[in-house]
Amino acid sequence: MTERDDDLTPPAQALTDSQVIRARQQSRARVMAVLLFAFVGLVFAISMVKISQGHAP
Secondary structure, X not given: OOHHHHHHHHHHHHXXXXXXXXXXXXXHHHHXXXXXXXXXXXXXXXXXXXXXXXXXX
């Protein structure tokens, strides 16, 4: 490999690492969104049951 080829390798590797990190961040963001939506749904359902039974705070 020439010196010029060596100069091109690190940025390509950095781009790949950056893409991997971004993919992990997106995956975590999706999981957090699902968990947040589930929590909000659970709180809503509990509130509706309490209100329908006349136990509202």
